[in-house]
Every structure is written in C-alpha cells, then in structure tokens.
Amino acid sequence: DMGQARQSIVMHRDVADGIVEMSVYAPVVAKAARAGQFVRVLASEDGELIPLTLADWDTAKGTIDIVIQGLGTSSKLINLMQEGEAFAGIAGPLGRPSQVHAYGADETVVFTAGGVGLPAILPIAKAHLAKGNHATMIIGFRSAGHLFWTGEDDRMGKLKAKYGDQLDIIYCTNDGTFGVGGFVTGPLEEMLKDGKMSKGRKLAEVISVGPPMMMRAVSDLTQPYGVPTVVSLNSIMVDATGMCGACMVPVVREGKNVRMHACIDGPEFDAHTVEWDKFMPRFNQFKAQEVRSLKEHGL
Ligand code: FES
Structure with a gap:
C-alpha cells in the first residue's frame, strides 16, 4: 500500500490542453482493479493525496492508467512529472466497483x-x-x-x-x-x-x-x-480518506436524509436519491478554496 514501493511512470503523454495520461507500474493495484474504482496518489512524501479514477489497467504488464487534468495545485504538480519518475505512493483500488447488470438485446x-x-x-x-x-x-x-x-x-x-x-x-x-x-x-x-x-x-x-x-x-x-x-x-473527492469531509453527499434513503461520503460510500450513487440543491453549493465552496490554493502556489 502507501509508500510500500516506488511506483514509476512508464508512459506519459499529453492528450489535450492540460490533460495528461500516464501508465504507472503498480502490479498489486492492477491485479485487484475493477471498473468504477479509483486510486489515491501521493506525488512526493510532503505532497497531498489526490484521488484519481482508474482509466485502465493491464495485469500482464502490471500497470495502471490514470488521467490527470491540471486543475488543482496537486494535479498540476503531478502533470509535471515525467517518464521514469516515481510516485511516493499509490493506494488502491478504492471505492465500490460499478454494478454491472445484464440487459437484453433490445x-x-x-x-x-x-x-x-x-x-x-x-x-x-x-x-x-x-x-x-x-x-x-x-x-x-x-x-x-x-x-x-x-x-x-x-x-x-x-x-x-x-x-x-x-x-x-x-x-x-x-x-x-x-x-x-x-x-x-x-x-x-x-x-x-x-x-x-x-x-x-x-x-x-x-x-x-x-x-x-x-x-x-x-x-x-x-x-x-x-x-x-x-x-x-x-x-x-479531495483526500479520499473519509477525513476531510469535502465529498459529503446528501442523499434521501427510504424517506430519511442521510449524509454519505463519495470516497467511502461511492463513488457511484443513485442520481435520483442525491439532494442536488444541497449538494451543489457545497461543491462550489470547495472549488473556491482550490482556486485560492492555486494562487498561493503560483500555478
Ligand atoms: Fe475527503 Fe471523502 S474526499 S472525506
């Protein structure tokens, strides 16, 4: 898990404006990965944990693919890392896998x-x-x-x-x-x-x-x-540890108002149970904090 092995970047390519795709050697994660799950990435020992969805994985090569949009401070710093460099840690796979129901041909x-x-x-x-x-x-x-x-x-x-x-x-x-x-x-x-x-x-x-x-x-x-x-x-999600509270999702379950965490209870939710009116202002508030953090880091 975290800090156990130094996971190195085996492929790095710019796919679009500020968006970078990477393959990272992380065989334990690759072996366990299922659709809908994410990993927690630590760029450097003193860096921030950031959650990234798994875009793909290859059990034979032992690699996982992640895509990072350089929006926040930590993601911008990760995007600057190059092939051969290594993350301080990658933990995962995390989150509940997607439920894949079987449907008919029609x-x-x-x-x-x-x-x-x-x-x-x-x-x-x-x-x-x-x-x-x-x-x-x-x-x-x-x-x-x-x-x-x-x-x-x-x-x-x-x-x-x-x-x-x-x-x-x-x-x-x-x-x-x-x-x-x-x-x-x-x-x-x-x-x-x-x-x-x-x-x-x-x-x-x-x-x-x-x-x-x-x-x-x-x-x-x-x-x-x-x-x-x-x-x-x-x-x-911000730290994806269940600690920061940024990912709180207000939902209605069986007529009751419940607070869920995207990083622990999700990331997938039944959209029609989410209380969007309560959720959106919270999300915008955390976004404003991230903009301030970017300015502080001169990014
Ligand atoms: Fe921080 Fe879920 S992302 S508690």
Missing part, C-alpha cells in the same frame, strides 16, 4: 461523460460491453481542439472496432466544432422524448461521469422518465 445502457469524465467512464462502459450489454456513449468536449482518445487508432476508435454494432458513440462539443453541437444532455433528451429509446433500443440505465453541473442536469432529465441513473461523484 436494451441499451447510455453513458454520458464530459471531458475527463471519459477516462472515468471508459472502464465502466467496457465492463458492460464485456458482459454483452449494448452501450450508447455520449461524450462531450468543450470544442474540437479539446478532443482526446477519439481517433481510430486511439482508445475510443479501438473500442468501436472491437465491439462494432454493440456500441454507438455520439460526440458532442459545446461550440459545435465537432459532432453534435451543445451538451451531452441534448442527445439524451431526444432519446427520452423518443419513448426512452435509442435506435430501437430501450434505455435500460443511464450512467454519468463528469462535472457536477452535468451530472445534475442528466439526473434532472431522466428522473421524470423513471430511467435508473447512476452518477460517479469522483470529481468532488
């Missing part, structure tokens, strides 16, 4: 992800595909200049080549410079209005990973239609 599981939500949602989509489920992935980016993994030789292209008709991919950009113009909620709303169907398949479940604003919008959309919806609240 059903589809819809995945919506924005930006760095894509690396987080990819293993979950792969797990569904491997189980034989049909998947519809709606992936949003800010603009054509911010795309990553979409090329034929890249991760999404390879996934499509492997699964063919079992997988539909819809790309969206906020400014319409690539794929469908607008947010990922656009195509989803069309499907819901179209009798909860996509290309003749019934929406069995919606799984969403991305900025809290997006996940809330998805949740609000699907709720009146009664389509089961799962959100992965990994983006709100």
Whole structure:
C-alpha cells in the first residue's frame, strides 16, 4: 500500500490542453482493479493525496492508467512529472466497483461523460460491453481542439472496432466544432422524448461521469422518465480518506436524509436519491478554496 514501493511512470503523454495520461507500474493495484474504482496518489512524501479514477489497467504488464487534468495545485504538480519518475505512493483500488447488470438485446445502457469524465467512464462502459450489454456513449468536449482518445487508432476508435454494432458513440462539443453541437444532455433528451429509446433500443440505465453541473442536469432529465441513473461523484473527492469531509453527499434513503461520503460510500450513487440543491453549493465552496490554493502556489 502507501509508500510500500516506488511506483514509476512508464508512459506519459499529453492528450489535450492540460490533460495528461500516464501508465504507472503498480502490479498489486492492477491485479485487484475493477471498473468504477479509483486510486489515491501521493506525488512526493510532503505532497497531498489526490484521488484519481482508474482509466485502465493491464495485469500482464502490471500497470495502471490514470488521467490527470491540471486543475488543482496537486494535479498540476503531478502533470509535471515525467517518464521514469516515481510516485511516493499509490493506494488502491478504492471505492465500490460499478454494478454491472445484464440487459437484453433490445436494451441499451447510455453513458454520458464530459471531458475527463471519459477516462472515468471508459472502464465502466467496457465492463458492460464485456458482459454483452449494448452501450450508447455520449461524450462531450468543450470544442474540437479539446478532443482526446477519439481517433481510430486511439482508445475510443479501438473500442468501436472491437465491439462494432454493440456500441454507438455520439460526440458532442459545446461550440459545435465537432459532432453534435451543445451538451451531452441534448442527445439524451431526444432519446427520452423518443419513448426512452435509442435506435430501437430501450434505455435500460443511464450512467454519468463528469462535472457536477452535468451530472445534475442528466439526473434532472431522466428522473421524470423513471430511467435508473447512476452518477460517479469522483470529481468532488479531495483526500479520499473519509477525513476531510469535502465529498459529503446528501442523499434521501427510504424517506430519511442521510449524509454519505463519495470516497467511502461511492463513488457511484443513485442520481435520483442525491439532494442536488444541497449538494451543489457545497461543491462550489470547495472549488473556491482550490482556486485560492492555486494562487498561493503560483500555478
Ligand atoms: Fe475527503 Fe471523502 S474526499 S472525506
């Protein structure tokens, strides 16, 4: 676990503006990893713990793949690390794995992800595909200049080549410079209005990973239609130890108000049980603190 072995970076590549993808030698984590889980990374002995979703893993090579967006202080510092350098520690896999139900041939599981939500949602989509489920992935980016993994030789292209008709991919950009113009909620709303169907398949479940604003919008959309919806609240975690309280999620369970922690009880939650009105202001407050921290570190 933490500090046990010095995990070194075996691959480092810039995939888009401020977004870095790394393969890290961490065979124990790779062996135990399941879709939906994350790791806690310590860049240096005196650094901060940061939680990162597992984008992929390779048990044969003993590597895990992580994607870091240089938004916070610690993530920016991690992005500056290069091939051959090592993390002080990587703990994991952590969090509850995704529940992958089996659905019929006339059903589809819809995945919506924005930006760095894509690396987080990819293993979950792969797990569904491997189980034989049909998947519809709606992936949003800010603009054509911010795309990553979409090329034929890249991760999404390879996934499509492997699964063919079992997988539909819809790309969206906020400014319409690539794929469908607008947010990922656009195509989803069309499907819901179209009798909860996509290309003749019934929406069995919606799984969403991305900025809290997006996940809330998805949740609000699907709720009146009664389509089961799962959100992965990994983006709100700070230390992922259950101590900082940043990841508190107010939910309603069996008529009772309950406080859950994304890092311990999640990261996945039934979106329709989350009290979004209470949750969003908390999230924005922690974001403001992170901006202050960035300024203090001159990043
Ligand atoms: Fe700090 Fe969950 S991230 S308590």
